[in-house]
Amino acid sequence: MKLSIDHVTSFSYDTEVTHSIQYLRLTPPELAGQKILHWQLEAPGSIHKTMDAYGNILHVCTVDQPHRGITIRASGTAEISDTEVPETHNRVPPDVFLRTTPLTEMSDAMREFARGFSPDTGNTAHTPGREQLIELMTALLTRIPYRPGITHVQSSATEAFSQGFGVCQDHSHIFIACCRWLGIPARYVSGYLHAGDDQHIASHAWVEAWVENAWYSFDVSNGLATNSHHLKLAHGVDYLDASPVRGVRWGGGKENMRAYALVDQVDRRQSAEQAQQQ
């Protein structure tokens, strides 16, 4: 499937910002399952391109002229595979993704929930397989239904779990925490989802878990054990590590952020346009 993406993030500030700097993970990598046909990143100030330890493409954007706002636009087209092609190459050992971070801690309630998915709780050498993780994913979506507005961007897995509702970020953090607790390396993935209905806000997060010697995708919010509608931007141990935009500024007072991401299927629209012309 060929996707076109247009992702705009704008910040505006009440007062003048003297200096700001952002880490941007807004450029998708070439992977076995995704081919980047064209990509463009537009941001103000000076931009330095580098790579982080996981191999994500990182742009460091510095603005040192006084400004009242910043607009960052990532756009392009990519071809994604209809069937999942899990990554097997590792720049850092998979066991790194067994680490616990403040956003991916387990609570007693979460342990209680995840315990049933451990095939043999007495034997840590025996970890669940992909099928069991799919069951875990399904159970998690039932337990913590998707509902925006309950959690916020800083919510941890334990907070979201106790509130009983969450968005993709929360689902991913809870799922990651459970996987790691079950002895399975799991990483946070940020990217875009093609949801079918055009004009959908489609900046998304899901999980990759290391099972059967490959990184398999688990999109908890959509109950999908595949990445066939997903374009990956970056991965890391949690949201903070894989966040598409992370910035610091000097001055500015109150911040107002607006973001939209349009994900369209290019071939389908092309064929629809062709159909209209005929």
Added chain:
Amino acid sequence: MTKIQIPGPEVFDEMLHGDGARAHYQAYLDWLQKTPDASLEQKRLEADTLFRRFGITFNVYGEEEGTERLIPFDLIPRAIPHSEWVQLELGLRQRVTALNRFLHDIYHDQDILRAGIIPAEQVLTNQQFQVAMMGVDLPGETYAHITGVDLIRASDGEYYVLEDNLRTPSGVSYMLENRKMMMRLFPELFLAQSVAPVEHYPNLLLDTLQCASEADSPCVVVLTPGRYNSAFFEHAFLAQQMGVPLVEGADLFVRNSCVYMRTTTGPRQVHVIYRRIDDAFLDPLAFNPDSMLGVPGLLSAYRDGNVVLANALGTGVADDKSIYPYVPDMIRFYLDETPILNNVPTWLCRKEDDLAYVLENLQQLVVKEVHGAGGYGMLIGPKASRGEIEHFRQLLKQNPSNYIAQPTLCLSTCPTMVEEGIAPRHIDLRPFVLTGREIRMVPGGLTRVALREGSLVVNSSQGGGTKDTWVLEGAPC
């Protein structure tokens, strides 16, 4: 003459042995016995006044009254015979070399994990392990430019390494100030005996930091969290002694992957940052997002090789108490040598058998938090109340992998001036090891003394004091 309380036979005293002095302390003891009480008391008051005037103070966390306190300085030096120091120095070189090799290895090929010497998971999931360091090539493969190794001497007369401090070891300013004070108060002692100098430490440190960068004339700065940090005095002191700027995070910024310092004449590129800020606070864009202490963007500049951090990011994994038991294995693995310095036998409570042993023997053991420092969060079994022991038993059961345990080693003593006169007090030793093109250190280090009778906690945050440390050249063993 002041009455000197003789230590019991169960402890190793650095100065006294039976009725008399050890050979290297004979000259000093003769002098001490000839010196009138009043004169010593006079010197003590003088030292107090001078330290207050020069402002050598220490901030103590969690104390209500004031934030600054004078670290007590003891007039009686701790002396080490030269021959003994030579052995210690060999052992320290060996240990620090192996620790730097270990850090390079775990952030690259991980041979030691593949070889099964250390369980991989224990390193990779360690909170001090920095994934961001993976694959980063550092100049000279140096991670710990400055290491402060804590040594103690036990009742058997042997030195043991208690911990390796590879993050931001502090205390070297006290080593330097103590020597200056002693030379001022007792010049005659330094004329009579050949005490190895330590004053050149700031020069060695500056040279080490400059050599850490591949830039032609590198700009070095000391990065401090600010004046409320417990070691702020030391940060200011070292910057001043080296003649380099003392900066806070807000004085630095990153542009085009390089670090700059704001100056009155415009931005100036910084090549080496002697940072006294913990990893988690260095870059709010990569680590703790709430940190106001660091420099946003620093990690990307560092990973690109455009600035040197001393010590490197992620050195803490090598001095973590759960990794400490493996240091002798590291020495054998990387250097194919026999460890010169002893490790203290350590039980890792994450292991089931070890935990069972520890729970049964809490009364005899010292229990420490894996990531703890500064003498906080530890249990000294033989000195603890029943309630304290039960409290730790619960903590151990709840989170065993957070703790290690060691036998209670009786630290050696050294005669120390206290209210009742001169009495034995327990001491340790922290030499400072500098790693650049070569490994260098000034003879001795910082001697800390537990001033409360019988106490084994020497940390300045817990009421410890310091002594001047003498390595006596040509002294008999």
